[in-house]
Amino acid sequence: MAQHFLLSAQARTLSLAAVLRMSDEEAEAAFRSIRWPGGKPVCPHCECPTVYDCRKANGAPRWRCKACRKDFSVTSGTLLAFHKMPLRSYLAAIAIFVNEVKGKCALALSRDLDCQYNTAFVLAHKLREAMASELKGMRLGGEGETVEVDGGYFGGYVKPANHKENRRDRRLAKNQNGKRQVVVVMRERGGSTLPAVFKSESALLGFIVSRVAKGTRLMADETGSWNDLAARFPVSRIDHSRQYSDTAGIYTNGAEEFFSRMRRAEIGHHHHIAGTYLVRYAQEAAWREDHRRVANGEQVQAVMGLAMACRPSVDWCGY
Ligand SMILES: [Zn+2]
Structure with a gap:
């Protein structure tokens, strides 16, 4: 093996x-x-x-x-x-x-x-x-299982203008091009990886509820978009500005690893993945993660x- x-x-x-x-x-x-x-x-x-x-x-x-x-x-x-x-x-x-x-x-x-x-x-x-x-139709978690969730932004790169006086503050919404998408990954510890793509973070909750079994313990970082999850699941949060994992086993490193490799696939191999087929690249990355020991x-x-x-x-x- x-x-x-x-x-x-x-x-x-x-x-x-x-x-x-x-x-x-x-x-x-x-x-x-x-x-x-x-x-x-x-x-x-x-x-x-x-x-x-x-x-x-x-x-x-x-x-x-x-x-x-x-x-x-x-x-x-x-x-x-x-x-x-x-x-x-x-x-x-x-x-x-x-x-x-x-x-x-x-x-x-x-x-x-x-x-x-x-x-x-x-x-x-x-x-x-x-x-x-x-x-297709994959569901994660269950009683006693842990699922890590994390999100990553892809696409929407705005090239800075050549001359300094023409450059805009690209952090402001009005200077972005609206093509940014968010990939959300749910990764069960000792189990499978399931990604999805959304236009904004507000749509994630329904998807996570439909794919993660009731009673699953969720792990998420400090980002505000995960706050609503607490109404449906027991959620443990890890504040990355303070630490990446704590002694009680609270961390999202499995989900981070997924993004680490997917980001390198984007930078090193494909250069542009954030168009219509972003979800396919994410699903490919998930398949590679789950079969890495095969x-x-x-x-x-x-x-x-x-x-x-x-x-x-x-x-x-x-x-
Ligand atoms: Zn026939």
């Missing part, structure tokens, strides 16, 4: 080199075994188990259903439907993506896979969507499994 993001030798079970050594048949078999039990194709349109092997002229796998006569491939009806690159490239993309600790920028992915930047960008977002599907081969299998279980992407289908 891995210690942390620093995977031990036993937990480094899948390297990019191993993926690149695979033949097209082996990559196909890997996808088949993850999508269907025993790797035996089943029609995704009518679930008929009797299908004929009906490969395309270029050798790409395709089957035809005996009952409904429709054709399908190993990715039909999944997140990777209508794929254009060979299956091995998707396997390589997933391996590259999960092997990064903080994130993989689309520019580097496009160089690794020798595809266009747009292709890499869309593919990375599909993988984020697969990771996010694991968080062997990388299992991480690849997990992402493949999630991608195979998802319906075609609403945002990115057809790209």
Whole structure:
């Protein structure tokens, strides 16, 4: 088992080199075994188990259903439907993506896979969507459990003017551009991480109440936005201007760690994450936190499994 993001030798079970050594048949078999039990194709349109092997002229796998006569491939009806690159490239993309600790920028992915930047960008977002599907409907906490909550601001950067006399005080609301969003993370001690994105802090309470079980002990910092939580949960506060953790085990360091790595993903890899898809980057960061002790081969299998279980992407289908 891995210690942390620093995977031990036993937990480094899948390297990019191993993926690149695979033949097209082996990559196909890997996808088949993850999508269907025993790797035996089943029609995704009518679930008929009797299908004929009906490969395309270029050798790409395709089957035809005996009952409904429709054709399908190993990715039909999944997140990777209508794929254009060979299956091995998707396997390589997933391996590259999960092997990064903080994130993989689309520019580097496009160089690794020798595809266009747009292709890499869309593919990375599909993988984020697969990771996010694991968080759907997730509820944290319970009697005797502790959940740390914290918030972080992303986006809304206003560039200072060139000449000193034209510069404005960027702390004032009238000089901001209104694009700032707040990411809230709820992190259960010894459990999972669940992020969400809001335009303002006033909307958080409803979300936290809907996702955290009654009776959970919450830990929060001294920020005023958490004051309302006390009406619903037992809340312990830690004042960061005085100390970061106290002897009674009151701290929010788990939630801070999440933001520490997400912030570095923004600065070091993506540069701009605070647009429409901020929640996807946050969900990716949460998935990486929660699987940081899992062997990388299992991480690849997990992402493949999630991608195979998802319906075609609403945002990115057809790209
Ligand atoms: Zn069928």
